Amino acid sequence: xxxxxxxxxxxxxxxxxxxxxxxxxxxxxxxxxxxxxxxxxxxxxxxxxxxxxxxxxxxxxxxxxxxxxxxxxxxxxxxxxxxxxxxxxxxxxxxxxxxxxxxxxxxxxxxxxxxxxxxxxxxxxxxxxxxxxxxxxxxxxxxxxxxxxxxxxxxxxxxxxxxxxxxxxxxxxxxxxxxxxxxxxxxxxxxxxxxxxxxxxxxxxxxxxxxxxxxxxxxxxxxxxxxxxxxxxxxxxxxxxxxxxxxxxxxxxxxxxxxxxxxxxxxxxxxxxxxxxxxxxxxxxxxxxxxxxxxxxxx
Ligand code: SF4
Numbered sequence: 001x002x003x004x005x006x007x008x009x010x011x012x013x014x015x016x017x018x019x020x021x022x023x024x025x026x027x028x029x030x031x032x033x034x035x036x037x038x039x040x041x042x043x044x045x046x047x048x049x050x051x052x053x054x055x056x057x058x059x060x061x062x063x064x065x066x067x068x069x070x071x072x073x074x075x076x077x078x079x080x081x082x083x084x085x086x087x088x089x090x091x092x093x094x095x096x097x098x099x100x101x102x103x104x105x106x107x108x109x110x111x112x113x114x115x116x117x118x119x120x121x122x123x124x125x126x127x128x129x130x131x132x133x134x135x136x137x138x139x140x141x142x143x144x145x146x147x148x149x150x151x152x153x154x155x156x157x158x159x160x161x162x163x164x165x166x167x168x169x170x171x172x173x174x175x176x177x178x179x180x181x182x183x184x185x186x187x188x189x190x191x192x193x194x195x196x197x198x199x200x201x202x203x204x205x206x207x208x209x210x211x212x213x214x215x216x217x218x219x220x221x222x223x224x225x226x227x228x229x230x231x232x233x234x235x236x237x238x239x240x241x242x243x244x245x246x247x248x249x250x251x252x253x254x255x256x257x258x259x260x261x262x263x264x265x266x267x268x269x270x271x272x273x274x275x276x277x278x279x280x281x282x283x284x285x286x287x288x289x290x291x292x293x294x295x296x297x298x299x
Contacts, residue, residue, distance in 0.1 A: 055117025071133025072140035111149035172217020194245025234271035251291035258295035
């Protein structure tokens with residue numbers, strides 16, 4: 001997604017928000033993956049990163065034009081993955097602590113902040129509203145209600161803008177989450193791997209998620225796009241075998257769109273680098289040859 005990042009109303013995650021999440025211990029990344037301090041480049045580039053408020057931007061998104069961002073999750077990154085390349089840094093908030101410790105904002109507060117933000121930028125030419133923010137938006141406990149209110153506000157104030165949700169796909173086993181996501185104009189699901197081993201290394205799930213479950217979840221969506229990040233170094237999902245298996249999985253999933261990304265920012269761990277431009281275009285052309293699926297490459 002870009003990659004994802006840190007993320008706010010009542011203090012609890014109700015049953016609906018945690019459906020399907022089985023907690024497990026964090027998978028430790030390689031010891032040499034020290035966290036460097038963030039650089040100026042890392043802090044401020046062209047995507048929707050490091051939000052500290054519900055409404056942020058608008059900023060030029062490489063995929064979605066001028067985008068307003070919606071952060072449902074508050075100030076700290078909350079995610080069920082700990083992808084080593086995540087532009088939000090490492091996932092520090094443990095899943096088991098989300099329910100009791102995170103002061104999430106209410107859907108009404110989210111809607112109010114969204115309205116205020118949009119009103120302040122009505123003449124800017126916003127083309128999309130992206131629900132992403134500080135991590136995995138489907139971990140917000142009242143996603144269904146928030147999406148309903150966001151759709152209402154967007155249609156009142158800026159009906160031409162597309163509503164997009166970026167998700168890591170780990171929680172698509174919740175019917176309530178699926179229904180919430182279906183209110184979006186585009187659901188963009190992260191799929192960086194074509195087998196479970198690569199999935200663990202490149203996404204480092206903190207819940208009992210796996211590729212099979214994510215694929216099964218997308219089958220319940222009417223339509224979705226896939227976004228994939230390719231990295232090399234300590235973690236590498238660009239080997240021939242990894243790419244071949246990724247293509248097979250994407251071909252089977254048959255998304256409406258495929259977005260292929262290298263890293264634009266300095267990754268939060270050392271020993272990791274962006275896949276180079278040639279590698280990304282080679283992956284795109286192999287995907288096209290094998291599956292007829294077109295993709296957009298962002299280097
Ligand atoms: S899914 Fe990965 S890239 Fe996205 S916010 Fe979570 S850790 Fe970051």
